[in-house]
Amino acid sequence: MENKIITDLDKDWDIKYHPDIKGVQIIDGKNNFPISWLNQQGYCEYQLYLQYFQGIKVGETEAMSKGTKVHNQLEEKFQKTATPSTFQEVLDLSKTQKILTREMFVIAPQEGIRGFIDEIWMTPEEFIIIDDKPGNRAYNSTINQVRAYCLAFKNMINDNRKIVGALRQRGTDNIFWSEEFDEDAEKSIKFLIERMNGLFNGEKPFIKTKNTNKCKHCRFQSYCIHD
Numbered sequence: 001m002e003n004k005i006i007t008d009l010d011k012d013w014d015i016k017y018h019p020d021i022k023g024v025q026i027i028d029g030k031n032n033f034p035i036s037w038l039n040q041q042g043y044c045e046y047q048l049y050l051q052y053f054q055g056i057k058v059g060e061t062e063a064m065s066k067g068t069k070v071h072n073q074l075e076e077k078f079q080k081t082a083t084p085s086t087f088q089e090v091l092d093l094s095k096t097q098k099i100l101t102r103e104m105f106v107i108a109p110q111e112g113i114r115g116f117i118d119e120i121w122m123t124p125e126e127f128i129i130i131d132d133k134p135g136n137r138a139y140n141s142t143i144n145q146v147r148a149y150c151l152a153f154k155n156m157i158n159d160n161r162k163i164v165g166a167l168r169q170r171g172t173d174n175i176f177w178s179e180e181f182d183e184d185a186e187k188s189i190k191f192l193i194e195r196m197n198g199l200f201n202g203e204k205p206f207i208k209t210k211n212t213n214k215c216k217h218c219r220f221q222s223y224c225i226h227d
Contacts, residue, residue: 001098001099001100002083002098002099002100003081003082003083003101004082004083004085004090004099004100004101005079005082005083005084005085006084006085006086006101007084007085008086008087009104009105009106010105013027013028013107013109014027014028015027018031018200020053021052021053021200022051022052022053022055024052024200025114027107027109027112028109028110030109030112031112031197031200032107032109032112032113032114033112033113033114033196033200034113034114034115035106035113035114035115035148035149035152036115036145037052037196038141038144038145038148038192038196039142039144039145040141041141041144041192042139042140042142042144043141043209044208044209044214045206045207045208046206046207046208046209047219048199048206049199049206050223054223056223058219058220059219061219066134067134067170071118071132074102074132078100078102082102087156091122091157094123094124096124098122098124099121099122099123100120100121100122101119101120101122102118102119102120103116103117103118104116104117106149106152106156107152108151108152108155108156110155111151111152111155111190111193112193112196113148113151113152113193115149115152117130117131117149117153118131118132119132119168120153124161125162126161126162126164127153127157127159127162127163127164128164128166128178129149129150129153129163129164129165129166130146130166130167130168130175131145131149131165131167132167132170133167133169133170134170136169136174136176138167138176138177142167143167143179144189147185147189148189149165150164150165150181150185150186151181151186151189151190154181162180162181163180163181165179165181165185208224208226
């Protein structure tokens with residue numbers, strides 16, 4: 001695969017910042033949130049409330065720090081062999097050869113989501129959207145996150161090639177879960193995004209996890225009124 005750095009996705013959007021929710025932007029009149037929040041939402045919605053509505057700050061776990069270190073190492077290695085191109089140039093080139101890009105920014109104002117995809121393989125047959133995770137187990141939360149990346153990517157292209165979402169064990173070549181981003185997957189993630197908007201608009205309550213093991217290891221445990 002040829003490594004490409006996409007250089008032209010820093011479009012100047014008309015961005016406003018939500019007055020009450022840290023991290024939520026308002027783009028084209030619609031709430032827009034980081035796709036990574038879907039992983040946290042699947043772990044415990046109340047964490048989202050404490051961190052972004054209440055503004056509570058807590059330190060990183062050892063696992064989070066380790067993950068950041070491995071991620072940065074992979075990015076440094078990629079940068080050494082990658083050459084710059086525009087997004088359209090990469091899409092056109094991938095119709096005849098295999099292209100790899102990392103840390104691609106995706107945004108879908110109409111869906112209200114944005115984020116950075118860890119890695120994308122673009123081939124003449126398909127696009128493979130890869131999200132790196134610790135371990136090798138696919139949780140609903142991580143599946144939802146990669147589905148949202150697929151949705152945002154789909155909204156940025158005009159291409160009939162198949163889109164596949166995949167989870168890979170961080171620091172390895174082990175892709176332990178994948179699925180075609182089909183109509184059912186798209187419908188499922190759009191439903192979840194609507195729930196997130198309901199949380200932001202105060203139409204739905206933040207639901208605390210029922211898994212006591214999650215609570216025991218939660219960084220926000222001392223702030224949680226549900227304990």
